[in-house]
Amino acid sequence: MELKYSSYNKSNHKKDLKNIYINSFIKAERFPFFLLKNCSKGKNVVFNEVSDEGNLVGMIYIINCSNFTYLMYLAIDEKYRGNGYGSKILKDIISQNENVVLCIEKVDMDTYGEKQRRKNFYIRNGFYETNNFICDGGIEYEILCTNKNLAITEKMMKERYEKMCNCRVTKLLISKMFNVNNIEFLG
Numbered sequence: 001m002e003l004k005y006s007s008y009n010k011s012n013h014k015k016d017l018k019n020i021y022i023n024s025f026i027k028a029e030r031f032p033f034f035l036l037k038n039c040s041k042g043k044n045v046v047f048n049e050v051s052d053e054g055n056l057v058g059m060i061y062i063i064n065c066s067n068f069t070y071l072m073y074l075a076i077d078e079k080y081r082g083n084g085y086g087s088k089i090l091k092d093i094i095s096q097n098e099n100v101v102l103c104i105e106k107v108d109m110d111t112y113g114e115k116q117r118r119k120n121f122y123i124r125n126g127f128y129e130t131n132n133f134i135c136d137g138g139i140e141y142e143i144l145c146t147n148k149n150l151a152i153t154e155k156m157m158k159e160r161y162e163k164m165c166n167c168r169v170t171k172l173l174i175s176k177m178f179n180v181n182n183i184e185f186l187g
Helices: 014-024 032-039 087-096 110-122 154-162 168-178
Strands: 002-006 045-052 057-064 068-077 100-105 129-138 139-147
Touching: 002 087, 014 032, 014 068, 014 087, 032 045, 032 168, 057 110, 087 139, 087 168, 100 110, 110 139, 129 154, 154 168
Parallel strands: 068 100
Antiparallel strands: 002 045, 045 057, 057 068, 100 139, 129 139
């Protein structure tokens, strides 16, 4: 497996990347795709397609913050899931970034199956439970991190949106659409 990471902005697979994104995340967890595209032009965002031997297998969307890297989206095309691509991508991300943080939907008894499998996947691949949770857009998330000693703060969770783009108008739009100032840090 020899993965190649290429910028979305130079991709010839933009429609396929959008389909992978839409098919991988429920609507409540997705930013409008035009915002991801717009923000990907900024200096803090990495929006890459991931290919193997010329085949598009997935995508990553990362926001580089002051003392951590926020993995906002990692998605593997359905036809390539279960082949180790997600694990390899995480290994690559972790090897290039000291503190990687992500949020996954909080696991509860009603949603134990799929959400628990997703959480176990990240734990197997180098993430730790932080015992920190946030409510963002009405969804409760658990925060995972590759550094078990990194203190997760409310400021960090807000910084990921602040660093997402450099355009003042787009920042305002994100703030209004997602009520960024009302992210509830549950500690």
